[in-house]
Every structure is written in C-alpha cells, then in structure tokens.
Amino acid sequence: MSRPDASSIHWAVLAHPGLSAPLQQEGGLVTDLAGIAGDPSGNELPGSVVVIDDRLPGAHALLEAYALRRPDVGMLLIGDDLPAQAVRALFRFAASDVLACSATAEMVQTACQTLAAKARKETAPASGATCWALRGAVGGAGVTTLAIETAFAMKQRQPTWQVCLIDLNLTDGMSAAFLDGQKKLDVAGLCAAPERIDSTLLRAYAWEHEKGIFLLAGPRAPLAEEVATRDGILQLLDVACGMFDHVVVDLPRHRTPWTDPILSVVDEVLVVSELTVPSLHAAGDLCREVDALRTGVAPAKLVLNRMFAKRSHRHSFPVDKAERAIHRKIDFTIRSDWDSARMAANLGMPIAQVKARSPLVKDIASLVETLVEGTSDTQERGAA
Ligand SMILES: Nc1ncnc2c1ncn2[C@@H]1O[C@H](COP(=O)(O)OP(=O)(O)O)[C@@H](O)[C@H]1O
Numbered sequence: 001m002s003r004p005d006a007s008s009i010h011w012a013v014l015a016h017p018g019l020s021a022p023l024q025q026e027g028g029l030v031t032d033l034a035g036i037a038g039d040p041s042g043n044e045l046p047g048s049v050v051v052i053d054d055r056l057p058g059a060h061a062l063l064e065a066y067a068l069r070r071p072d073v074g075m076l077l078i079g080d081d082l083p084a085q086a087v088r089a090l091f092r093f094a095a096s097d098v099l100a101c102s103a104t105a106e107m108v109q110t111a112c113q114t115l116a117a118k119a120r121k122e123t124a125p126a127s128g129a130t131c132w133a134l135r136g137a138v139g140g141a142g143v144t145t146l147a148i149e150t151a152f153a154m155k156q157r158q159p160t161w162q163v164c165l166i167d168l169n170l171t172d173g174m175s176a177a178f179l180d181g182q183k184k185l186d187v188a189g190l191c192a193a194p195e196r197i198d199s200t201l202l203r204a205y206a207w208e209h210e211k212g213i214f215l216l217a218g219p220r221a222p223l224a225e226e227v228a229t230r231d232g233i234l235q236l237l238d239v240a241c242g243m244f245d246h247v248v249v250d251l252p253r254h255r256t257p258w259t260d261p262i263l264s265v266v267d268e269v270l271v272v273s274e275l276t277v278p279s280l281h282a283a284g285d286l287c288r289e290v291d292a293l294r295t296g297v298a299p300a301k302l303v304l305n306r307m308f309a310k311r312s313h314r315h316s317f318p319v320d321k322a323e324r325a326i327h328r329k330i331d332f333t334i335r336s337d338w339d340s341a342r343m344a345a346n347l348g349m350p351i352a353q354v355k356a357r358s359p360l361v362k363d364i365a366s367l368v369e370t371l372v373e374g375t376s377d378t379q380e381r382g383a384a
C-alpha cells in the first residue's frame, strides 16, 4: 500500500488539540470541526480523513452525518465503550478505525496515515484502466458532447484500446441519443444485486458503436436515481475499469450518493464551463469543491467549451483575465463548431466521424494527447 503524500490530505478533526497537533505538522489542510459539530446537517462536511473524539459535544451527530453524506472519507473514531449506533456508522465508511481514549498523538498520526491510504484503495477502480469523469459547471455546457468526442479521440489515438463511455445521467442521459445507440443499461436490475455485476453482465448491458466504442447508458427513467444505489454504481464502474483500457464518465451536474466517491478516485476530473462569467465562476467553485475530495490524485481540470472558432476572435477573449477573476487556471479550451455539432447530433454520429477536421475535434484530440501524456501544463490554449 503506497503512503499518500501527507501534504495533499485534508484532515478534518473534532478532538483535543493535543491529539490533532501532529496532523498540523504533517502538512496539508487541517479543518477544525468544532464549529459545525453543533449543526452538521446545515454544513458541507470537509476532509478526506476525519478524526472524531467520541467524548466531545456533537460527536455522535457528526459521525452520523459523515456516515450518511461522506462515506468516502477515512474515519478515525476515538473512544471507549462505543455505543452500537456509532459502531454501525463506522461500517459505512470506505475505511475506518477506532482508538481508545488512551491513544497517544503518535498513534492517531499513524492510524490517520493508514486510513488515508486505505480510503483511496477501497474506492479506487480495481485495475490499471484510466478513468476520466466530466461534469458541467452549468447545464448545457457541453459535457455529453465532450465526453463522446473524448472517447472517440482515445480510440482514434490508439485503435487497440478498449474504450467505454458510461452515461451516469441516469434519469435523462443523452449520449445514446447523440450516437443513435441502444440504451441497454438496466440500473434497477444492476443495483438490486450489485454483487452479481461482472464483466459478462456488463458486456450484455453495453452497446458497441461501429468504431469499437462501448456505451453503457440506460433508457430515459425519471425514477432511476431513486432505485440506483451507491454500491451498485461504484461496482459498475469498478468492473468497467477492469474490462476496458479507458473509461469516460458523463456525470450529471447535481450531486448523488456516488458522485463524491467517483470524483475522489478517478484519474482525471474535467469540469466543463461555457464562456460566460457566471459559468466561469461556477466552474472555479466546482473545481475547488472537487479538489477538496481528491487526495494524492490530479486536481480537477477546467475546460472552457465553445470558445470562439476564429483565431482573431479567440484572442480577443481575455483568458488570463478570466483566470485571475476566478482564481483558477483554465486548463483546456475547446473551440465552438455549431454546424458540425448540430449535424452530428442529427445524424446520430460523433462529430469526429461527421467532420474529422472540425476545430472542436482537433482541440479534443489535443486534450486527450495532453492528458494521456500527463503534460497538461504545457498545452497551448485553443491549439489550432
Ligand atoms: N464546442 C462546441 N461547439 C458547438 N456546439 C457545441 C459544442 N459543445 C457542445 N455543443 C452543443 O451544445 C449543446 C449542449 O451540449 P451537451 O453536450 O448536450 O451539454 P450538457 O451535456 O452539458 O448538457 C448541444 O447542442 C451540443 O451539440
């Protein structure tokens, strides 16, 4: 088990200063939970490794809140003679541990390091597949379009790669419609017995495009998110990562029980924004929220979609100024190509197939190349 970089761990602590002080020295962000212990229901629950001292006021409510809303964290509970309810809550976390009240600060420190490594391992995909998730800062930013084109660009880059696109917009996913594909994913059946999900079952749920891309997408189902479970969706992703070389996930904008665990472990998170001030600010905020979930993995990348297609226009958009305003680097820009996007959607084909020379397709190819090569810092914006 690899020891995570301590400086990238976000510790959240409800404990006496004597026990939490060594975590401060480890580096990384340390958040004191005393302020929200009184009312955890009304607050975001921070951290990737959480330490709660059972003896302090609000400890039980805080533990329950984390078990319900942030089961992806590593949870360390300090206490003697714990009530059954607290022990049950502990079972819900990706990784958890208990120390007696007599534990020393060094014991807390060691347990926290182990939890940080375990939490990542427990929620991480099982194999060496790369998994990228795309999420929009605002509705209609272009997530589905970019997810589809990314999957096709991967296949184009290396035809031997097995590439799968998973549409997790369970209620109203559009990727199958964009590709004129079959919606074969049965979310209710899958989540009813997550332990039965294996490669054979997923193969039956997947539709294969003639270019060799696999699509896991269900029919329009307004109640799908009510029957879907965190375990089922994470198992689906886990098995898919064991079957394919590259998995691209089209995530909905709203939060679901499986959103945070996915965002915390995938290799790359691409936050897609359109070219408006409100969208850029939302994208900056969303990137920071995602970063708080990601320890020891790449921070979220911001993708600015539908940039002006003409070079002269593009240069008139002050990307640097936008970056300063939102305190965030814009990692990639994708140029606008309405005609090709509309034609592709109407034909039920990827844009790469309808117009391979589209600037949008070129920019996506450049994004894929950059991320696959792991050189995102060097990509030239809006590369022609
Ligand atoms: N770079 C682009 N240039 C032109 N049109 C685009 C581009 N990206 C997306 N679109 C179009 O914008 C609309 C919304 O895109 P979509 O992928 O459905 O967004 P989302 O999944 O975020 O709701 C679609 O009509 C799509 O064809």
Ligand SMILES: [Mg+2]
Residues within 6 Å of the ligand: 143, 144, 145, 169, 174
């Ligand atoms: Mg969409």
